[in-house]
Amino acid sequence: MLSTALLGVGAAAVLGSATAQETPPSEPAPRFLGLTVAESEQVAAAAGMSLMPIRWSVRPGLAGRVVAQNPEAGSPRYADNQVLLDISTGLRPSRRPALEFRTTGGAAYCQVQTAAEPVDDLVCWHPRTGNMVRMPIGTGLGSSDLFRNVRGAKGARPKGFRTVGFGASWRRGRLNCYSNRKALTCSIDDLHWFRLGRVKGFSARGE
Incomplete structure (x- = not known):
């Protein structure tokens, strides 16, 4: 491997700039499906993510639980590290x-x-x-x-x-x-x- 002394100052600067621009691949988004809002907040905080405003899905069953997430579990995260969750009303009062x-x-x-x-x-x-x-x-x-x-x-x-x-x-x-x-x-x-x-x-x- 050539030293920076042999490459010269200009070449060393270029190498340093390229190294600085390299970013590690994004960690995959964790799984939120089936969790409550409170549980989702805990998972998001532990993963260094934040929740976007909750969206409500009117369907039977799984009241108050996550039925869809974006990005999906295992997919690359968004640049802002936010996740969008759909919560099922379960055909019960949603406090709205x-x-x-x-x-x-x-x-x-x-x-x-x-x-x-x-x-x-x-x-x-x-x-x-x-x-x-x-x-x-x-x-x-x-x-x-x-x-x-x-x-x-x-x-x-x-x-x-x-x-x-x-x-x-x-x-x-x-x-x-x-x-x-x-x-x-x-x-x-x-x-x-x-x-x-x-x-x-x-x-x-x-x-």
Whole structure:
């Protein structure tokens, strides 16, 4: 190996600059799936990472647990050492009173899903049938999707949801949900809407 004396001062400076620019490969991201928020904070701190604002996924089961992470476990970390986590509501109260409600008698329950892309979704379920409906909260987006007989949704009548009584409405931005004795109707500027019957029945329109 040539010494820096033989290479000269200029060459030694170039070698020193190249060495300084070399960075060790990023450690892989740890696994957060299945952890609670508190457990995730501990794992992130131990790994020298920080959590981005939590996103909520409205689905049965695994209440309060991580159901998705970005970057994925074992993948290279982001340059800022942050991790994005999706937490399942488990169809239970998520301690976001302004973002969840039920209709009189618990005929239907709804929660805002912030784990959606590119905008939030409104997700409602019908405990009597187990049907769930998802509608994007935004203008110019697609129509509502209906999922029938969702395991875990049938019979799910959690306590702690704000009640929207007959003749009352729940609003979020341009979204309006109106409850009466026959159905829950949610709409966005009358361009997109769905109707979930108190006993049975579903209809929707999207432009």
